[in-house]
Amino acid sequence: MTQVADLIRSGTPAACPGRFVLDEQGWRDMAAALSHSALPLLGLWSDGGQVHALFMEGTRPLMASVAVTDGRYLALSPARAGASASERIMQDLWGIEAMGATASAPWLDQGRWPVTWPLRDRPPPAPAPPEGVEFIDDATIVQAGGTVLGHGPAEGDFNAPFHLRLGVPGERIMQVHSRMGYAHRGLCARMRGATVAQAARLVARIDATATVAHQQAFADALAVMEGNGAGGMHDAALFVGELGRIMAHLDTLAVAAELLADRRFVILAATLLERVRQACRDMCGSRLLFDVLPPAGGNERVMSLPAELLAELRAGCTALRRLFWRPRGMAMQARGRGILRADVAGHWGIAGCVGRAGGVESDPGPYGSRPPAVWPDGSRAMAGDVTARLALRLHEVETAVEILSTLDAVALTAPPVGEYGSGEGIGCAEGPAGPVWHWLRVENGRVAAWWCGDPALLLFQALPQVLSGAMYEDVPLILASLGLSAASADL
Amino acid sequence: MAYLNLFWPEGTVLPRMLPLDIFHMETGGCTGCALELRSLSRALVEGHSDIRFVSTPRQAGLLLVTGSLTVEMAPVVELAWQAMPGTRLLAAVGDCAVDGGVFTPSYAVLGGVEGRARASLLLPGCPPSPAEILDALIRWRMQGEDELSA
Structure with a gap:
């Protein structure tokens, strides 16, 4: 934990207390050290120019930032699974790619927004929306010939909308796919x-x-x-x-x-x-x-x-x-x-x-x-x-x-x-x-x-x-x- | 045996009590209106009211929309509308459902149903309380009955 925190603190202090800007090599070293550390990652986001990662060191927030070069940065999801959705959201909103990420499918953008990468200064127009939703079921579900049941986005249960695709080959659920973005308001x-x-x-x-x-x-x-x-x-x-x-x-x-x-x-x-x-x-x-x-x-x-x-x-x-x-x-x-x-x-x-x-x-x-x-x-x-x-x-x-x-x-x-x-x-x-x-x-x-x-x-x-x-x-x-x-x- | 007079063929024509089945859809907001509707739904169940919230549009006569109508939810609302049988009506509850509220303009939000569809009931508020929603529903219902009997 100390090692990662020290690596982050070796960066240039930024305007926000506890935030340090790393160069590309520093970020790479931090990502490599993370897999041997227990430092909890609490958030990952971008402001367009930089990507920021929020860690908790004891009871203090500690942030690491790196400049986005050629629309890319090194992913943290191999070391911290919770970063995966944030990386996919950054890809959807900014078009910033996480190199080496564990998943790259869209998280929010399901193809119906009028623009692609809407947070960019000049977002390109989006292609025509897809006619349907495509899911890839696991081989085990297909082999079992199991039932696939849906939950949401409209169940009449007063909850915010999202969709779950549940594979139920027997009496119990074996596969869960979630589809988000219904409640995204920009x-x-x-x-x-x-x-x-x-x-x-x-x-x-x-x-x-x-x-x-x-x-x-x-x-x-x-x-x-x-x-x-x-x-x-x-x-x-x-x-x-x-x-x-x-x-x-x-x-x-x-x-x-x-x-x-x-x-x-x-x-x-x-x-x-x-x-x-x-x-x-x-x-x-x-x-x-x-x-x-x-x-x-x-x-x-x-x-x-x-x-x-x-x-x-x-x-x-x-x-x-x-x-x-x-x-x-x-x-x-x-x-x-x-x-x-x-x-x-x-x-x-x-x-x-x-x-x-x-x-x-x-x-x-x-x-x-x-x-x-x-x-x-x-x-x-x-x-x-x-x-x-x-x-x-x-x-x-x-x-x-x-x-x-x-x-x-x-x-x-x-x-x-x-x-x-x-x-x-x-x-x-x-x-x-x-x-x-x-x-x-x-x-x-x-x-x-x-x-x-x-x-x-x-x-x-x-x-x-x-x-x-x-x-x-x-x-x-x-x-x-x-x-x-x-x-x-x-x- | 006073109730037997209800079976006499003569006398005042009693209004037929039609239940109102509502299918609620949250279309992308803070879910504040949905929380208030949930409270209302509990009260209606407890009071054995003939206004009911149902879990599928195929049983509903009124589609009640809350939230700012996101781009992703628009086709879902359309599907629910098409699934409703017979005479169907649309209601929008809350500022967001009426005109988009604080979430417009945005690339991801269409901005409520006003101007996009003919809603029978528009109830602004951020959020309206369960009492206000119930009051609006009953007034709207009685207004409809008056128009039918006129």
Whole structure:
């Protein structure tokens, strides 16, 4: 780990703290050293001129950059599997090729965009869209003469669209192909040239289930850019962050309970969820907490939860836990389904709630924004199955309620919205599904380049391993327990 | 036995209660509207309402679209529309579904259904609450019944 970090630090320091620009040989050495190191890769992206890789050294972000020469750079996916989708996305958006990549098929661009490589300054027009979608099935599926079933993009289940092609030769799934890009809105292109306030409004609308985490990470990146440092969450951000976490987890739990036909659990979870959303509307003017943090939501306000609601949430959590663990309850029904083991999570670099349920020890964030999550029942339940994930979500709701009850009325003070000059910054926040990263470069008050790293992209890459061996009927439950959101994976 | 009067051939003509089956499609947005629709769907199930969300367009009478209608999702919406039987109607809920919202203009987004298709119900909001959505659905339904009886 040290060796790779030292190699990165031997580069030229850039404007953003923790970012170093390597030459081509330096990048090559880093890529070679990565295969012998455990330094976790958290993100890979490009701004057109350079490719950036984000690592985590202890609790500090460390970034390596290399200039793109002749539209190419050396791929990192042979050493870090999780980089594969990012490399394919860069190819789709910029036309930048990753040399030696493990896969090169399009990830987002399925041939229907009006332009090719849309983020280039002068993108060439696209050829005519394909008439159909072509999948290549594994030989084992073809030989077995097995059924191929689809899931998505429109299932009537209120989720962001994506497609899974599942090969089911017998009773269990053997092959999983995913097709992404349905939810791609071109956010990178929309962000370029936008003012910081406009960009913050877009950031809040990346994914409604993690809107506070995205706002927080963006605000942290701005603070780093301004030289104020991401000094941890202040009380107001912690307050809305925990509210957002409660809402996301309760919704996930209610969906899982619907799929497991536990009506009592659904009613209780949905009632608590509605109470919290109404309280959010009364406090912040937005039921889903859009535009609550500066710079998009700069209104000064005092926020507090009524004592009755806190008591109701505490009692509700106890009742939910009892329902969840009761004999023949959800925990028993979902046990052993959709297992995401620690080694698979580590292979793809999955952290956050889903990784922790599989036994991965992940840090909640580089800035210590949130008290570290403590697993309630020891290692017994860290099986990485649906039960473990749902139990951890339920536990996080209880933890969040306790955190909220320790905070009295918190005042959201809007910092003076000045003119943003030029600079670069990176920020992170722990969302309901895992750590969310935002990096941005601002030039003359307008966003020149931006990147968002969301755990959903890693989860989609790990889906073949999670779903292999599962029953077809369990797919919606497994997807719900993972908290997958194509909206934040596709951007 | 007061209910027996409902079987008499004379008397007021009672309106026929037709269920409203809705197929929802998220066409590329932040899924905020979809989250609110999910809440509404739970409430409707719990209330044994005759407004239902169904899991296939082949059972639906109303196609309810949320999201900014991405280029990739446009053919999927068209397929779902073609799969709907009989008289079918279109509704757009949320700013994005109406005019694209904050995501337009973009190479990957068509920008909502307004101006592309004739929608029976357009409900702006970012996002509209479940109560607002239900209110709009009921008003639109009653308006339709009034027009039929007129």
